[in-house]
Amino acid sequence: MARYTCSFIVSVPIEHLQALLIELLQDCDLDVQYYTADYIMAREIPGNVSFSKLVSVEVLIDKSTATEAETRLSIVMKNEELPLQLNNHCRQMFDFVKQAIEHSRHWHLIESLAGS
Template sequence: MARYTCSYLVKVQLEQLPLLLDEILHSCGFEIIYQAIGYIMAREIPGKIDFSKLVSVDVFIDATQIQNNQVPLTWVVKSDELPLHHYNHCWQRFNQIQQEIGEHSQWHLVPS
């Protein structure tokens, strides 16, 4: 199973966060399939890639650590694909999500 994680501290109002995360995920070709307080699960939209390579994303929002509108986020990008090559489909999607996070204009990444 391929699995890649990253953590970010973003400056954004908590009320805006679900909409912004949906925008990022949708722009990368993912759809939200489950949403709760502090957690979002999304999956890659089927049809363009083999079923075994489909990627899912878990976003953990640590609301207990919010200070000055700085929200800690942990992203877990995973698939059932065996990561036999470093540049596999899951890794490509992980990089795409990271790039989108860094370029999103509605929030600011906070250096940690």
């Protein structure tokens, strides 16, 4: 199973963050399937890749440490594909969504920490 994680600290009012993230995920051709005040789950829309390569995304919004100035959020992207190649489909989608978050005009990116 391929799995990639990243944490961000963004400057945006917490009450707007969830709606902005849902819009960003939809703009990345992901179907938002479930969300709460501090969690969003989306999946890649079937049709372009095999079922095992379909990517799911979980976004966790850390409301417990959020301030007026900044909010921490984490993303986890995964699929059933074995990551036999460094540049696999899950990694490509991860890089695409990560770049969309980092370059969004809706907030100021304070920090981005990529995991593995």
